[in-house]
Amino acid sequence: MATLTVDEFKQDFKDMILRLYAEDIKDSDAHQQFTALAYLLREMYAPNLKETRQRYENDRVKEAYYFAIEFLPGRMLQTNLLNLGLSDVVMTGLLEMGLDVEKIVDAEPDPGLGNGGLGRLGSAFLDSAAALHMALNGNGIRYQYGLFRQTFENGFQVEMPDDWLRGGNAWEVRRENRACLVRFGGNVWMAEDVFGRLVPHYENTTDVLAVPYDTGIVGYHNHTVNTFRLWSAELPTDPSRTYTLQEKQNVNEITEILYPDDSNYAGRLLRLKQEYFLVSAGVQSIVRHYRKHHRNLNHMDLTVAIHINDTHPAMAIPELMRILMDEEFMSWDQAWALTTKVMSYTNHTLLAESLETWPEDMVAQTVPRIYQIIQEIDRRFRAMQVPVYGDDRVNRCAPLGNGTVRMAYLAVIGSHSVNGVAKLHTELLETDVLKDLYRIYPEKFNNKTNGVTMRRWIQIANPPLTKLLDSDVNGDWKHRPLDIIGVQSFANDPTFLKKLREVKVKNKRALAKRIRTHLNIAVDPDHALFDVQIKRLHAYKRQLLHALYIIDEYQQIKAGKDLAVPRVHIFGAKAAPSYYYAKEIIKMINELANLINNDPDVGDQLRIVFVPNYGVSEAEDIIPAADVSEQISLAGKEASGTSNMKLMANGAITLATMDGANIEIADAVGQDNIVIFGMTAAQVQAYTNYSSQAIFDGDKHLQKVVNALIDGTIPNIGREGRDIYNSLLQYNDEYYVLADYESYAKAQDRITGLYQDPERWYQMAAINIAKSGQFSSDLTIARYGDDIWHLTRDQLVN
Ligand code: GPU
Numbered sequence: 135m136a137t138l139t140v141d142e143f144k145q146d147f148k149d150m151i152l153r154l155y156a157e158d159i160k161d162s163d164a165h166q167q168f169t170a171l172a173y174l175l176r177e178m179y180a181p182n183l184k185e186t187r188q189r190y191e192n193d194r195v196k197e198a199y200y201f202a203i204e205f206l207p208g209r210m211l212q213t214n215l216l217n218l219g220l221s222d223v224v225m226t227g228l229l230e231m232g233l234d235v236e237k238i239v240d241a242e243p244d245p246g247l248g249n250g251g252l253g254r255l256g257s258a259f260l261d262s263a264a265a266l267h268m269a270l271n272g273n274g275i276r277y278q279y280g281l282f283r284q285t286f287e288n289g290f291q292v293e294m295p296d297d298w299l300r301g302g303n304a305w306e307v308r309r310e311n312r313a314c315l316v317r318f319g320g321n322v323w324m325a326e327d328v329f330g331r332l333v334p335h336y337e338n339t340t341d342v343l344a345v346p347y348d349t350g351i352v353g354y355h356n357h358t359v360n361t362f363r364l365w366s367a368e369l370p371t372d373p374s375r376t377y378t379l380q381e382k383q384n385v386n387e388i389t390e391i392l393y394p395d396d397s398n399y400a401g402r403l404l405r406l407k408q409e410y411f412l413v414s415a416g417v418q419s420i421v422r423h424y425r426k427h428h429r430n431l432n433h434m435d436l437t438v439a440i441h442i443n444d445t446h447p448a449m450a451i452p453e454l455m456r457i458l459m460d461e462e463f464m465s466w467d468q469a470w471a472l473t474t475k476v477m478s479y480t481n482h483t484l485l486a487e488s489l490e491t492w493p494e495d496m497v498a499q500t501v502p503r504i505y506q507i508i509q510e511i512d513r514r515f516r517a518m519q520v521p522v523y524g525d526d527r528v529n530r531c532a533p534l535g536n537g538t539v540r541m542a543y544l545a546v547i548g549s550h551s552v553n554g555v556a557k558l559h560t561e562l563l564e565t566d567v568l569k570d571l572y573r574i575y576p577e578k579f580n581n582k583t584n585g586v587t588m589r590r591w592i593q594i595a596n597p598p599l600t601k602l603l604d605s606d607v608n609g610d611w612k613h614r615p616l617d618i619i620g621v622q623s624f625a626n627d628p629t630f631l632k633k634l635r636e637v638k639v640k641n642k643r644a645l646a647k648r649i650r651t652h653l654n655i656a657v658d659p660d661h662a663l664f665d666v667q668i669k670r671l672h673a674y675k676r677q678l679l680h681a682l683y684i685i686d687e688y689q690q691i692k693a694g695k696d697l698a699v700p701r702v703h704i705f706g707a708k709a710a711p712s713y714y715y716a717k718e719i720i721k722m723i724n725e726l727a728n729l730i731n732n733d734p735d736v737g738d739q740l741r742i743v744f745v746p747n748y749g750v751s752e753a754e755d756i757i758p759a760a761d762v763s764e765q766i767s768l769a770g771k772e773a774s775g776t777s778n779m780k781l782m783a784n785g786a787i788t789l790a791t792m793d794g795a796n797i798e799i800a801d802a803v804g805q806d807n808i809v810i811f812g813m814t815a816a817q818v819q820a821y822t823n824y825s826s827q828a829i830f831d832g833d834k835h836l837q838k839v840v841n842a843l844i845d846g847t848i849p850n851i852g853r854e855g856r857d858i859y860n861s862l863l864q865y866n867d868e869y870y871v872l873a874d875y876e877s878y879a880k881a882q883d884r885i886t887g888l889y890q891d892p893e894r895w896y897q898m899a900a901i902n903i904a905k906s907g908q909f910s911s912d913l914t915i916a917r918y919g920d921d922i923w924h925l926t927r928d929q930l931v932n
Contacts, residue, residue, distance in 0.1 A: 136178050136218045143220075143227040150174050159231060164241040165301055167233060168211060171224070172242075172304035175214045176350070183350045183359040190269050191427065197269040198439040198923040201416055201447035202256040203409060204248030204392065205274045207362070208750035210305055210349075211242050212594045213261070217352040243298040244751045246280030247364075247392060249708075250670040251584075251776045252482050254750065255555075256443055258587040258776075258911040264353035264360045265589070265912060267928040268919050273416040273447075275408060276306075276347050276364035277392045284708050284747045289724030289850065293394070293711050306347040306364070313345045314418040315370060316411050322502045334460050334503055342385050343370045344415030354589060354612075356928075365389070365415045395710040403500065406492055410501050413450040421457055431462050435475035439923035442479040442549065445490045445541035451477055451548030452507040460503070466510070478551035478922045480582070481542065482773050484562055485674065491538040508533055508544065515547055519574060531570035546571045546578065551922045553582045556774035556795040558815060582918055583795055584774040585911030588615060591780045596758040598637040599784065599903075606630060615910030622904035631896040638761070638785060638899070645759035649743055655731055657741050659759075662700040663889050665789075666781065667764035668748055668756060671707035671716040674771040678858065679871050680705075680764055681723050683882055685842045686835075687740055688730055699886050702741045704756060706748030715861065718854040720744070722843070725851045753777070758784050761895075762885055765790040766878065768869045770815035772796075783906035785899035787888070789881055791874070795909070802905040807898045809888075811881035812874040826867035829875075836875055 138146075150170040151162050159167070190197055215221040228235050247253060256272065263270035282293035320339035327333045344365045351360040367388035369377050388407050417440070424434055442448055451473060458469035483489070498505040512534040519528045529535065533544040546552050546568060552575075554560030560581035564572040572579055593600050593612065606624065609617030624630035642659035649655050657664075667680050684703055691697065705723060709716035727742035745752055763781035765772075765788055772794035782788055782799055790796040791812040800808045813821065830837060840862060842848060843855040862872055889895050907913075919925040 136220055138178075138220060138223050140223050140227045140230065143223050144231060146174055147171065147227065147231075159233070164234065164237040167238045168241040169302070169304045171211060171238065172214075175211075175218065175220070176305065178218060178220075179214070179350050179352050179359050182352075182357050183361070185357070186359050187361065191423075194427070194437055195269050196437045196439065196923070196925050197271060198441055198919070198925055199271045199273050199416065199420055200256060200259060200441045200443060201273045201413060201450055202253070202443035203275060203412060203446035204253030205245075205256045205260075205272060205362075205364075206248040206250075206253035206750055207245055207257045207260075207349075208254075208590060208754075209239065209242045209244050211239055213590060214352050216589060216593055217264075217354045219355055240751075243301070243303075244749055245298055245303075246282075246296050246749055247274065247277050249281060249392070249394065251774070252444060255482075255584055255776060255911075258585065258590075259915050259918070260351045260360065260362055261354075261587045261589065262585070262911040262915040263919070264351045264358050265356070265928075266916060266919075267353065267356060267358050268915065268925050270360060270915070270919075270925070272351070272360075272362035273412065274362075274364050275389050275392075275412050276366040277389055278366075278386075279391045281392055281394055281708065281749075282711065286720075286724055286744070286746055289721045289728065291709055291717050291720050303347075305349045307349075309346045309348055312419060313343050313368075314415045314422075316342045316344050316367075316414040316418075317503075318342065318407065318410070318500060320502065322506070331463055336503075340381075340384070341370050341372075342388060342411065343368045344411060346415070346419065363416075363419075365412060367411060394708075395712065403496060406496060406500050409446050410449050410453075410504065413447050413453050416447075417450055417453045417457065421454075431458060431464070431472065432468075435472055438476055439478065439925070440476050441918075441923070442477060442545055444480065444482045445545050448479070448490075448541045448545040448548070449501070449504055451544060452504045452511065455507050455511075456503055466514075470514075474548055474550050477545075477549040478553075479545040479549040480553050480555065481545075481559075481563055481568070482555055484559060484567055484771060484773055489567070490541040491536075492541070494534065494537050494539060497539050505539075508539055511544065511547065523570075523574060527570050527573070531568075531574070542568065543571060546575065550578060551580060552578045553580050553922070554773065555582065555584045556798060557581055557583060558770075558792075558797050559773045559794060562770065562815070580921060582914055582922075583798055583909075584776050584779070585909050585914035586776055586779045586783070587911045588612075588618075588783060588906075590754070591757060591783055595754040596637075596641065596784055598640050599758065602633055602637055606633070611907070615907040615912050618907040619904050621900050625897050625900045625904070628893065631893055631900060634785065634896045634900055634903075635892060638759070638896075641758040642761075645755055648755055649745075653743060653745070655741060655743055657702045657743065658700060658738055662702045662738070662741070663761045663885070664702050664704060664759055665762040665764065665885075666704045666756060666760040666786065667766075668704070668706040668745075668753060668777055669775075671709040671713070671720060673715060673719075673861075674869050675767050676869055676871055676874075677705065677707060677719055677723065678862075679766055679874065679878055681719070681726060682839050682871070682875060683879055684726060684730070684740070684742060685847075686839045686879060688726075688733075688736070689838060689842070691736055691739055697739045697886075699889050700739045702743060704743045704745065704760070706745040706752055706756060708748060715857070718857050721854045722848065722851050722858060725848050725854075728850075729848055753780070757781055757786075760784060760786040761889070762786060763788045763790075765793070765796050766812070766874075767791060767793045768818060768874075769793040769813055770818050771869070779906065779909035782902040783909065785896075785903050787885065787895070787898050787902065789885060799905075799909075802908060803898075803901050807901045809881045809884050811877040813870065813877075818870065821870070821873070824866065824870065824873065826870075826872045827863055829872045830863060833876070836872065839875075840872070 280296040318340045349362045458464040607620035611618040646659040763786040765778045775794040843859040
């Protein structure tokens with residue numbers, strides 16, 4: 135923790151503005167003020183960043199490297215202030231200088247280096263590891279453009295470039311002295327060198343310079359500052375060679391954009407290059423660092439763990455094999471034993487279309503040496519396992535098959551640990567998606583239910599709740615997440631429940647104000663229930679189910695029946711630009727919003743707010759104000775979900791199917807404090823003769839709701855309404871929306887009933903907050919550290 139008085143801060147800040155911009159504060163703008171603050175903080179934690187790194191090195195501390203193609207760090211200013219213990223001093227100082235704190239915070243770009251939960255989880259883990267003194271380093275790509283900025287035009291999603299680096303990135307440090315060369319393409323063949331060793335010879339390769347940019351990850355009230363490293367592709371600085379503009383373009387485009395798709399990756403060459411670029415640069419730099427203190431790599435597993443976050447970095451396995459054999463001259467067997475000890479893998483999906491595969495010829499052309507090594511992994515796997523498990527099973531789960539490289543199978547075979555991200559998800563990996571490999575390697579499989587960082591989602595996003603917890607709850611919930619259980623003792627205390635209600639209303643008013651100013655929609659924070667669904671737009675997440683219920687409510691109102699509780703339905707969701715159906719759902723919901731928000735018959739009873747450009751910053755505004763958390767994916771499809779955890783920690787009541795981590799939330803809070811509906815994963819699996827038409831035909835009420843998509847009720851959705859309607863009927867409703875509709879509508883009615891009894895409602899909210907501690911990413915990352923990576927850490931979290 136840093137110490138600084140308000141006056142010292144004001145002076146330092148003034149000086150920094152002068153040094154950076156040669157200006158007085160009164161002439162500086164919010165972005166300059168943010169930048170000056172960031173530089174000040176960087177100067178303060180720089181010694182700790184250096185010392186943390188040196189401590190790991192000198193004490194031979196085991197370090198884990200978290201490789202991920204996506205990260206979603208969110209804005210860092212408030213996080214760093216909080217973790218350095220400077221929030222109060224700096225806020226006071228800024229206010230005393232008459233500066234607009236909110237404007238300064240908003241001036242920081244929110245790095246959209248990921249799509250959704252996968253990227254956000256990686257950043258939560260980095261935050262938690264630093265808090266626990268764990269040596270965890272992030273390794274990712276410094277995309278020049280983040281995930282697109284979403285706007286709506288006539289209700290359609292429009293994608294704009296996210297030029298997040300335009301004003302510079304105050305937190306990063308470019309470390310050109312630690313750059314690596316990454317080789318692509320060309321020809322490779324094995325031949326003896328002068329010592330008679332078999333080594334690869336390369337010709338006509340394209341070499342790319344990988345330059346690291348490091349950002350400090352500041353630990354919470356401790357001295358640890360870990361490193362988050364992002365790699366950027368540049369032309370090599372070879373003085374003997376000149377490059378054409380086209381060559382420069384080809385290199386730069388490797389780290390130009392994030393693939394804006396979190397569901398299914400078309401076999402895009404550039405994406406494959408990004409993956410190899412990340413792992414090659416990352417693994418090379420790890421090996422080089424290790425080699426500074428060791429004569430060989432024989433015992434690298436004692437101080438290095440490499441984590442493969444989903445399959446995108448799975449080529450780390452053949453890349454480490456390449457370095458161990460080609461550059462360190464290890465035998466295959468020794469290299470393989472070491473590699474599998476170093477590597478571990480997390481799977482994040484059950485969707486068949488998300489299991490990554492690459493055409494073999496594409497891999498052979500793009501990374502020929504890596505392809506050779508994958509072929510050898512495949513050959514040895516088959517030779518070893520076919521005698522035991524037979525041809526059929528081994529064919530089904532070998533790294534190569536159907537002319538493709540199957541990245542998940544490669545990742546399992548090359549790692550010592552494979553984990554899913556929620557209990558049900560891990561179970562389904564073992565019994566379904568990866569069952570053949572589970573049969574061969576049962577000891578590798580384990581579960582690590584996801585978590586979220588309560589520092590960002592309670593302390594930063596929800597100051598009123600933080601204050602209430604600080605004043606009323608015993609224990610040290612900020613350091614020991616499970617201590618938040620203290621809230622439970624107030625579950626029957628009307629005074630506390632009233633305060634909790636005041637907290638929620640305050641947050642709802644703040645959100646209502648933002649909605650009013652930015653979107654020009656009037657919502658009533660004092661009477662309406664805020665019903666929130668925030669996540670990527672995907673058919674399996676079933677935003678459509680939620681929308682059908684809103685149509686249902688609207689039809690009730692039009693039939694003259696008032697809603698018992700006014701509702702504000704809040705959506706936040708980006709659709710992949712190429713995901714046509716998802717974009718049609720967005721258009722439909724926007725047109726429905728337009729209809730409902732402007733129909734005088736509706737009065738104050740119903741609103742739809744589709745918040746554009748949903749991301750980490752938007753989530754910080756929405757989550758503290760939520761009454762209901764919609765987690766309504768088709769059971770068996772959502773690996774875990776993480777917005778469910780953030781929302782419960784902020785006292786929202788979960789309306790959920792028994793899917794992903796919802797099941798564990800239900801177990802934690804008990805059936806009385808969550809609203810569950812719909813088919814279970816087992817019921818979905820067993821439902822072999824589903825006919826959405828039969829369900830439709832047998833339910834008059836449902837017919838009326840669904841027909842609104844095509845009968846002109848909702849204006850301007852001719853084509854979209856018809857397509858969505860057809861997806862439900864003609865194409866037999868892949869995600870069982872109609873099958874779950876009745877159950878969902880009844881669950882929504884239960885919500886309405888519960889909300890009418892505020893004491894009961896806030897009792898439920900209190901219990902949700904009380905039970906949220908187990909979903910802190912501090913606990914999750916401690917388990918990764920203990921069970922998978924074998925790192926040392928702060929014991930406080932127990
Ligand atoms: N997830 Br695979 C993503 O956000 N993107 C991906 O490419 C893949 C998975 C999500 C899962 O959908 C979600 O259920 C999970 O909570 C999250 O990863 C973190 O594990």
